[in-house]
Amino acid sequence: EIARHLEAYPGIAEAEVLLHPLPAGEALVAYIAGDPERCGDAEGIRDFLRTRLPDYMIPARFVPLSQLPRTPNGKIDRGALPLPKEVRPQTPFVSPRNPVETTLAEIFGQILNVEKVGVFDNFFDLGGHSLLATQLLSRIRDAFQVELPLRTIFEAPHIAGLAEVITTARAGSPAVQPPPITRVSRERRRIRRVTKPTPPSPPKG
Template sequence: MLHAYAVPESAAVQAGELRRHLAARLPEYAVPAELVLLPALPLTPNGKVDRAALPPPPQRAAAGPGQEPSTATERLVAGVWREVLGLPRVSADANFFEIGGHSLATAQVQARLAAVLGREVPIVDLFRFPTVRTLAAHLDGERRTAGSERAARRVAARRARPSTRPHRARRESKE
């Protein structure tokens, strides 16, 4: 889960308001799920942000409540997410990036899903389909990999194209 800390210029600024402002300007995966407003950032003696002194962000129950994964693929995806993120439960509606997912975890999920499914799972699909349900539906909808689809289109295009090389035409006419 992406957490952010901010020091507002005015006491009138609310965390929800700032989060909506960020959501209007950033891609969904870059919007912090938790935003903590502080009067000042804690600093080390060297003047850098003292991360250890930051208060822990409030915990959300995004991974827990919600519908149970119902299909085999939903259960598979939820299981991989549980293992990678170290969660006891992941609902079918859980958003990967809101329950603790980040770029390194995305790479781990991609590798595990590809190994279990025995096919390529493009990493971009994990960003395009961020919930267990949407990713599972996408994976269930893919009958062929993108590479085999591309190859099939190329072969069909070659067969549909008339031959322009004379030696090839002569060879075919002798047979």
Template sequence: FLTSKLPEYMVPSAFVILKSFPLTSNGKVDRRALPAPDEMRPELTENFVAPRTNIEEVLAAIWAEVLKLEKVGIYDNFFELGGHSLLATQVISRVRQAFQVELPLHRLFESATVADFAVAIAQKQAEQTDSEMLAQVLADLDQLSEAQIQEILAQQGVSK
């Protein structure tokens, strides 16, 4: 019912059934005394699928830790598991530490499953590797003399 009335980020990810609310001596709800939801994986439309790659393994562990869940599958949606924008920033920070990649926050909103986000991480790592290799090649070329460059070009059949 709530999903038809509220935006996705406002729909509770867990419900805890209580016989009565714990109250303070003033008769107000004692929020500190409320029980925490179970740390079990919520029932989702997707069945649990274990991580297949190292990136998916590390990413699933990050999500499980941030979301305080026992396990996270590769097709589980971060937001359906109870994630929200504040937790998403924690994920981005931990991904930065774990993989040495800089991904914008909106990327997690666009790729909200472990499988999709792992692809985004792998692509970013490949881009960084390409950039680093190009920088190294250019640095190596800077060290060559004009005669050495001409010799290399002649060997490749390229004339000036």
């Protein structure tokens, strides 16, 4: 199903998707062939798939090929597909410039199992996917006490953008607090005591 949606993207003639081990864990890898320029636009392909598939079905890595290998009977030869290589993002490396970016770089590196992460490196180009994005949001919540929706990682997939979102959220919203479980339970007990029916008085003799 994923390959079918990939082949609907302009410029992709054929596609195959496999589960492969990556530094951050097992993830979907898409092998695509067609127009070299369109097949090399991983961000554009990812955005296209997000309009058609749930986040967990979007491949973590896209491997463009001149053509997909075939068996003698014409089927795609999955065993001949190359293993995905470690690819550094093509964006120039920029080190973290403030404490928020420094903390995010550490979190990115730990989740993605990458030693160095620049502030403009794309989370998904480094091997991230929706499940890891959920882990990233959890780590951000613990580190910065802000609650962000999953779509934030897709809209701001690099450290520089996320740092701005976090800084804005911290300035305009109170820190995330755990729900007042004890207070609620006491209140409920009080309500139960008030609303508890009074037993009828014994009949007078």
